[in-house]
Amino acid sequence: MLFAPLDSSYLYLGGDNSLETPNGYRGDGRENQSATYSNSSPSPPVTQHGKARKERTLLEEAQDVHKRKAEEDSKKSEAQKVAEEDEKILQAIASRRKLVSDLELAKGIEYAEAMKTSWRPPRYIRERTEEENDRIRQKFHIIVDGDDVPPPIPDFADMKIPDVLLKFFKKNGITQPTPIQLQGLPTAFSGRDMIGIAFTGSGKTLAFCLPLIMMAMEDEKKIPFVKGEGPVGVILCPSRELASQTFENVQQWTAALRDDGYPALNTLLCMGGISMADQSQAFLKGLHIVVATPGRLIDMLDKKRFTFDACKYLCMDEADRMVDLGFEEDVRKIMSFFKHQRQTLLFSATMPRKIQDFAQQSLTKPILVNVGRAGAANLDVLQVVEYVKQEAKMVYLLECLQKTPPPVIVFSDNKNEVDDIQEYLLLKGVEAVAIHGSKTQEERQYAIKSFKGGKKDVMVASGVASKGLDFAEIQHVINFTMPKEIEDYVHQIGRTGRSGKTGIATTFVNMNTPEQTLLDLKYLLMEAKQKVPPFLMSIEDPRAAQGASLTGCPVCGGLGHGISNCPKLEDNQRRQMAAHRGADVGGY
Numbered sequence: 167m168l169f170a171p172l173d174s175s176y177l178y179l180g181g182d183n184s185l186e187t188p189n190g191y192r193g194d195g196r197e198n199q200s201a202t203y204s205n206s207s208p209s210p211p212v213t214q215h216g217k218a219r220k221e222r223t224l225l226e227e228a229q230d231v232h233k234r235k236a237e238e239d240s241k242k243s244e245a246q247k248v249a250e251e252d253e254k255i256l257q258a259i260a261s262r263r264k265l266v267s268d269l270e271l272a273k274g275i276e277y278a279e280a281m282k283t284s285w286r287p288p289r290y291i292r293e294r295t296e297e298e299n300d301r302i303r304q305k306f307h308i309i310v311d312g313d314d315v316p317p318p319i320p321d322f323a324d325m326k327i328p329d330v331l332l333k334f335f336k337k338n339g340i341t342q343p344t345p346i347q348l349q350g351l352p353t354a355f356s357g358r359d360m361i362g363i364a365f366t367g368s369g370k371t372l373a374f375c376l377p378l379i380m381m382a383m384e385d386e387k388k389i390p391f392v393k394g395e396g397p398v399g400v401i402l403c404p405s406r407e408l409a410s411q412t413f414e415n416v417q418q419w420t421a422a423l424r425d426d427g428y429p430a431l432n433t434l435l436c437m438g439g440i441s442m443a444d445q446s447q448a449f450l451k452g453l454h455i456v457v458a459t460p461g462r463l464i465d466m467l468d469k470k471r472f473t474f475d476a477c478k479y480l481c482m483d484e485a486d487r488m489v490d491l492g493f494e495e496d497v498r499k500i501m502s503f504f505k506h507q508r509q510t511l512l513f514s515a516t517m518p519r520k521i522q523d524f525a526q527q528s529l530t531k532p533i534l535v536n537v538g539r540a541g542a543a544n545l546d547v548l549q550v551v552e553y554v555k556q557e558a559k560m561v562y563l564l565e566c567l568q569k570t571p572p573p574v575i576v577f578s579d580n581k582n583e584v585d586d587i588q589e590y591l592l593l594k595g596v597e598a599v600a601i602h603g604s605k606t607q608e609e610r611q612y613a614i615k616s617f618k619g620g621k622k623d624v625m626v627a628s629g630v631a632s633k634g635l636d637f638a639e640i641q642h643v644i645n646f647t648m649p650k651e652i653e654d655y656v657h658q659i660g661r662t663g664r665s666g667k668t669g670i671a672t673t674f675v676n677m678n679t680p681e682q683t684l685l686d687l688k689y690l691l692m693e694a695k696q697k698v699p700p701f702l703m704s705i706e707d708p709r710a711a712q713g714a715s716l717t718g719c720p721v722c723g724g725l726g727h728g729i730s731n732c733p734k735l736e737d738n739q740r741r742q743m744a745a746h747r748g749a750d751v752g753g754y
């Protein structure tokens with residue numbers, strides 16, 4: 167036979183969408199009569215399609231079909247190649263060593279049960295059925311995963327939190343728990359390891375600080391700590407600014423308790439840029455809580471300024487960054503200082519599936535508490551994306567500042583650009599401060615303090631330096647440069663629209679913005695039901711042409727690319743070096 171029967175997968179779909187091939191082959195065994203042919207009748211049949219058929223030989227038709235098949239095959243294998251490549255990267259991530267200390271790994275120590283605490287929800291809540299609990303979770307868009315998940319509690323009054331704290335919260339506008347708090351607090355109070363994911367500005371800090379304060383208070387009440395003892399727990403933050411802010415929160419809450427007659431809790435802020443001599447009074451008494459950046463914490467533990475012999479609570483804020491990038495080895499090292507089982511909590515607004523999986527296998531009977539898609543933008547932020555030519559950005563920035571009253575944050579990834587923007591704004595009479603990794607600790611503190619205190623209207627910042635910072639009522643975030651990683655964008659725009667208020671984020675893009683970043687942005691805007699400008703709308707997803715899957719990247723959560731193009735993986739090496747130098751993140 168001259169021509170093998172053609173596979174139905176490369177049938178010619180004519181304009182009429184019939185299953186017929188140009189030579190009449192249908193592939194379903196019902197070939198039309200005129201299309202039958204054999205070795206003895208090699209000339210092509212004339213069909214109702216007429217002219218085109220007559221002009222082409224059967225051999226040419228067959229060559230065409232084979233060419234099309236080869237093209238499709240090469241496309242398919244491109245998609246397959248990508249899928250295989252992705253799978254390899256995913257396997258490499260999944261096969262990373264568990265996130266426990268080397269000692270625990272070597273000794274094969276694994277804890278089967280969660281930590282025990284004395285906290286119990288009130289009886290009427292304990293008696294609720296699982297269906298009722300699920301209904302509450304659904305109402306607040308909370309997704310949980312894990313065994314024996316503690317019940318959600320939609321009222322602070324039912325959480326057995328000291329009255330004085332409830333009053334203090336109320337005075338500060340905190341009356342009802344946010345979704346991450348109403349499920350996260352009972353989970354943490356119950357001693358469970360957890361991964362808490364909720365959008366920016368949704369109150370995660372309270373969700374992980376309060377359980378530690380309550381735990382420390384209980385221990386202190388039982389047998390007061392003396393010099394050299396403690397801490398009970400540690401909160402790890404990836405930047406000095408975030409550590410300072412968390413420390414301030416803990417101090418406020420413990421002071422409110424102390425002022426009401428509860429025992430005083432001693433909290434240490436342990437991070438680079440602070441002279442430990444200034445903090446020497448913290449070591450005159452027993453130590454309850456440490457808020458730290460990884461580098462300085464390891465330094466202090468190495469020098470035995472305090473130990474983790476009795477430490478039983480470890481929380482990581484912005485945890486995906488802590489366990490995924492640069493800090494992973496530091497975290498392992500910190501874990502090696504623990505002598506007993508600990509309760510481990512990981513919190514972040516962005517935590518891609520694969521990092522969740524990796525973290526989950528490192529925890530004991532963990533519970534995942536998820537409010538919204540990890541990495542999704544806060545819906546209280548109105549996102550505006552504008553095409554602004556590079557040379558027009560400065561002038562347009564001034565115009566943009568008119569959109570809202572202050573305070574406004576302007577982000578740029580480049581330290582020199584941060585300085586240039588500040589200088590330009592000062593020249594134009596705008597009260598602006600700047601913050602980035604190369605500023606001294608004093609300069610950074612001054613910038614934050616004067617901006618927080620309302621003395622300055624605009625803060626120009628590098629994304630890394632201000633991640634997680636909670637400034638009251640930011641009206642407008644301007645991304646002078648669109649960050650390469652969409653997670654950074656989510657964190658940056660999340661400086662506005664906090665604690666239930668709304669805010670605007672304006673982002674400048676232009677031909678310097680990588681197309682893949684624009685695609686991530688396009689999908690993110692679509693997910694948040696924001697207006698997508700036409701120039702973004704017109705960007706095609708190359709994965710569609712390749713026939714590849716259009717699911718989000720399991721490494722960074724970006725919706726516009728797959729794992730093999732993930733900018734986060736590309737940057738991994740660079741970040742590791744940066745983190746170890748401690749330069750930009752200022753962790754040391």
Ligand SMILES: Nc1ncnc2c1ncn2[C@@H]1O[C@H](COP(=O)(O)OP(=O)(O)OP(=O)(O)O)[C@@H](O)[C@H]1O
Pocket residue numbers: 339340341342343344347364365366367368369370371372514515633634635636660661664665
């Ligand atoms: N239950 C609540 N009701 C109202 N406001 C709250 C509540 N809990 C916390 N807040 C306030 O919301 C603001 C944001 O909280 P927080 O900084 O903890 O957010 P976050 O989830 O950690 O955000 P990010 O991911 O950006 O770090 C804070 O000013 C905090 O005081």
